[in-house]
Amino acid sequence: MVLVLLLLATTCRCAKVGAAEKPKIGITGFRVAGDLDPSLEDSLYDTLLTKVGDTGRAIVVDREEIGREAKDIKESRQATSEEEARSKAISRLGIERMCAGSLAKVGNRYYASVKVINLDLSVERVITSSTESEADLGTIISDLAIKVVLTRTELDYFERAEEAWAKAEAADTAQTYREYLEDFPESRRAPEAAARLERRTLPFKLEMVLIKGGAFTMGSKQAEVGREPDEGPASEVEVGDFYLGKYEVTFAQYDAFCEATGRKKPDDEGWGRGDRPAIRVTWNAAAEFCNWLSEMTKLDYRLPTEAEWEYACRAGTTTPFYWGESVEDAHEYANTVDQSAKREHPDWSAIPGDDGYAETAPVGTYKPNVWGLYDMHGNVWEWCADWYEAGYYVYGPGNNPQGPSEGTERVLRGGSWFNTLPYLRSASRQGFNPGYVSNGVGFRVALSP
Ligand SMILES: [Ca+2]
Numbered sequence: 001m002v003l004v005l006l007l008l009a010t011t012c013r014c015a016k017v018g019a020a021e022k023p024k025i026g027i028t029g030f031r032v033a034g035d036l037d038p039s040l041e042d043s044l045y046d047t048l049l050t051k052v053g054d055t056g057r058a059i060v061v062d063r064e065e066i067g068r069e070a071k072d073i074k075e076s077r078q079a080t081s082e083e084e085a086r087s088k089a090i091s092r093l094g095i096e097r098m099c100a101g102s103l104a105k106v107g108n109r110y111y112a113s114v115k116v117i118n119l120d121l122s123v124e125r126v127i128t129s130s131t132e133s134e135a136d137l138g139t140i141i142s143d144l145a146i147k148v149v150l151t152r153t154e155l156d157y158f159e160r161a162e163e164a165w166a167k168a169e170a171a172d173t174a175q176t177y178r179e180y181l182e183d184f185p186e187s188r189r190a191p192e193a194a195a196r197l198e199r200r201t202l203p204f205k206l207e208m209v210l211i212k213g214g215a216f217t218m219g220s221k222q223a224e225v226g227r228e229p230d231e232g233p234a235s236e237v238e239v240g241d242f243y244l245g246k247y248e249v250t251f252a253q254y255d256a257f258c259e260a261t262g263r264k265k266p267d268d269e270g271w272g273r274g275d276r277p278a279i280r281v282t283w284n285a286a287a288e289f290c291n292w293l294s295e296m297t298k299l300d301y302r303l304p305t306e307a308e309w310e311y312a313c314r315a316g317t318t319t320p321f322y323w324g325e326s327v328e329d330a331h332e333y334a335n336t337v338d339q340s341a342k343r344e345h346p347d348w349s350a351i352p353g354d355d356g357y358a359e360t361a362p363v364g365t366y367k368p369n370v371w372g373l374y375d376m377h378g379n380v381w382e383w384c385a386d387w388y389e390a391g392y393y394v395y396g397p398g399n400n401p402q403g404p405s406e407g408t409e410r411v412l413r414g415g416s417w418f419n420t421l422p423y424l425r426s427a428s429r430q431g432f433n434p435g436y437v438s439n440g441v442g443f444r445v446a447l448s449p
């Protein structure tokens with residue numbers, strides 16, 4: 001019998017070592033002030049007990065246990081006053097901190113607070129939260145319970161994390177959730193941040209180049225070879241900062257959009273999908289692709305304006321092409337009608353060089369402009385946001401022009417694999433019906449900063 005008791009005692013001591021790592025917190029009550037329903041005292045007290053216990057970070061000692069211990073002490077005459085008995089009980093029970101809640105109503109708002117008291121009766125912290133809805137009191141007390149059990153350092157981390165979470169949630173973008181996870185990987189919101197980051201992340205890589213705004217001359221000089229009347233008068237135009245796709249939108253990207261939205265995928269003419277530019281995309285579909293990106297990411301994706309497109313294509317140049325005006329060099333910079341195309345279409349007028357592709361080429365095959373943009377000349381025509389108007393430059397487009405306010409055709413820029421060089425020039429413009437479908441027409445996206 002003695003042996004059994006001894007064994008039990010040993011077992012208990014072992015169990016206590018593990019448990020001792022968690023602080024013991026005594027919870028003494030929950031007071032409600034003023035004319036609030038007094039029965040709230042017991043229910044809020046029970047809630048606080050449960051919520052502190054639920055954190056799994058403390059051992060909760062309730063007021064009954066403290067009362068029983070104090071009564072024992074008093075009855076065995078180890079204390080002369082209630083106060084002394086209680087103080088000894090707290091010490092004997094191994095309690096490290098005491099806490100008590102209170103609730104008041106001011107106007108329409110409930111103010112709940114929990115005071116945490118050290119054994120020397122100094123106030124360790126007072127945590128307060130408020131709500132207008134009585135139904136939210138449970139949630140509020142749950143939050144207060146967490147703050148009761150945290151150490152000072154943990155509480156500081158918790159509060160900074162909560163503040164950062166409020167900001168991340170308000171912005172609701174992949175970027176803000178990514179930053180939140182970097183700063184607060186251990187926080188209670190981290191799993192939710194990770195889930196939201198995934199939801200806001202596109203199912204493909206979309207490389208965007210920051211284009212710093214500035215002024216440029218939009219349109220072409222009178223003497224430029226291949227110039228059309230709609231390219232003049234050349235006008236001083238300013239654009240702000242924006243991002244532009246490094247490449248034309250590829251089939252891989254466009255197909256993902258089609259799959260996500262239940263849209264029919266455009267025909268690739270048997271040339272291949274993947275990193276080839278999406279073709280046979282109408283202006284309307286291109287605009288819907290941008291809206292889909294915006295919904296997914298909560299960022300402002302859109303088609304570039306005609307002015308932004310030409311500014312980005314020129315990249316500071318005033319020559320017909322961003323590589324200058326050499327016809328001999330064209331095949332290194334652009335997919336146009338070259339000797340490859342001529343072999344398939346012997347009657348086409350082609351440049352002397354061979355760019356390697358009779359039809360579309362994978363995006364990024366040719367040399368970029370100095371701002372790092374690929375295929376602005378050739379490969380596929382690119383839809384711009386604006387309505388097309390041949391005489392638009394006569395008005396003097398000015399600052400960040402958005403194009404005519406109405407029209408029947410949308411702007412296409414940059415020429416394609418089936419066009420001769422003059423159509424590929426930085427200033428060359430075309431207008432087509434927004435429902436136009438062609439195996440030489442695609443697009444790239446812009447993003448407002
Ligand atoms: Ca070609």
Ligand SMILES: [Ca+2]
Pocket residue numbers: 248375376377378379380381382414415
């Ligand atoms: Ca292009």
